[in-house]
Amino acid sequence: MNTTKSGNKTWIAGILTATAASLCCITPVLALISGTSGIASTFSWMEPYRPYMIGLTVAVLGFAWYQKLKPKKADVECDCEEDKPSFWQSKTFLGIVTVLAVLLMTFPSYSKIFFPKKQTNQVIIVDKSNIQQVKLNIKGMTCEGCTETVNLALSKVSGVLEYQTDYKTGSSVVKFDKSKASELAITNAVNETGYKVTNTQPIQ
Numbered sequence: 238m239n240t241t242k243s244g245n246k247t248w249i250a251g252i253l254t255a256t257a258a259s260l261c262c263i264t265p266v267l268a269l270i271s272g273t274s275g276i277a278s279t280f281s282w283m284e285p286y287r288p289y290m291i292g293l294t295v296a297v298l299g300f301a302w303y304q305k306l307k308p309k310k311a312d313v314e315c316d317c318e319e320d321k322p323s324f325w326q327s328k329t330f331l332g333i334v335t336v337l338a339v340l341l342m343t344f345p346s347y348s349k350i351f352f353p354k355k356q357t358n359q360v361i362i363v364d365k366s367n368i369q370q371v372k373l374n375i376k377g378m379t380c381e382g383c384t385e386t387v388n389l390a391l392s393k394v395s396g397v398l399e400y401q402t403d404y405k406t407g408s409s410v411v412k413f414d415k416s417k418a419s420e421l422a423i424t425n426a427v428n429e430t431g432y433k434v435t436n437t438q439p440i441q
Contacts, residue, residue, distance in 0.1 A: 247301040248334045251294055255338035257283065258290035262345040265382040268430075269352060269389070277386045278431030284379040291342050298335055305331055348382035352389060363398065367416045370440035373424065377432040378404035390426045394418055410440065 256263070260280040268277040283290075305328055324330055378384060384404045391400040391411060396418025402409035411423055424434045 247297060247304070248331060251297040251301065251334060251338050252341070254290050254294040254297060255341040258287050258294060258342050259344040261287070262348050262380040262382040263341075265386040266348055266351045268386065274386065274390065274430045276431060277383070278377040278433075281377040281379050281383070281432075294338055294342060298338060301331055302335075345380035345382065348380060349385045352382075352385035363414050364416070367414050368398070368412060369415045370410060370412045371420055371423065372438040372440055373409045373411060373427060374435045374438070375402075375407055375409060375427060375432050376435050378402075378407055380404055383432065386430050387427055387432060390430050391423065394423055394426045397423065 261282075261284045264280050265277040268274050375387065378387065381404065384402045387402045387409055388400055391397050391402070391409070394413075396414040396416070397411060398414060399412040400409055409427070413423065420437055420439075424437060427434050
């Protein structure tokens with residue numbers, strides 16, 4: 238058996254499963270970087286399978302480390318020189334792959350750092366009678382990256398004053414100036430990200 242090919246297949250499988258585990262949260266960041274917000278929710282359907290992907294990644298890398306660290310059987314009556322493993326077969330490379338896999342698997346926990354920070358020092362004068370609030374129920378959000386994608390879309394709607402989006406509840410409460418914005422404009426802005434507003438509820 239060719240151990241080089243076997244080792245390569247193992248770390249490739251580890252990286253692929255680690256990437257798949259967080260693809261639902263990596264995509265919104267890629268959408269932000271590429272400027273194509275409509276693809277943000279493309280892989281949100283994979284979220285229920287995330288624990289299994291993480292488990293598979295841990296198992297694959299665990300097996301790779303076992304293969305690398307297990308004691309080698311000494312060859313009897315052999316005076317041949319032992320070939321040094323290439324970099325791709327080394328513990329150093331496997332360590333790099335493992336760190337990369339961990340970063341990919343934990344991506345949802347720090348994905349929001351890639352999004353622009355909300356501006357909080359703006360002063361907007363609005364007629365109190367024009368202020369309205371609406372709760373949007375949104376389908377497809379799975380992590381902080383999704384939350385930030387929706388918030389970024391809302392921040393670009395003229396007339397939107399405040400928004401509180403939470404992927405855990407799958408909703409966003411939006412305060413807006415009805416003389417400048419409408420529920421339809423706000424809904425369309427969210428839908429353009431790829432996440433879907435299933436219904437809206439006015440808040441008195």
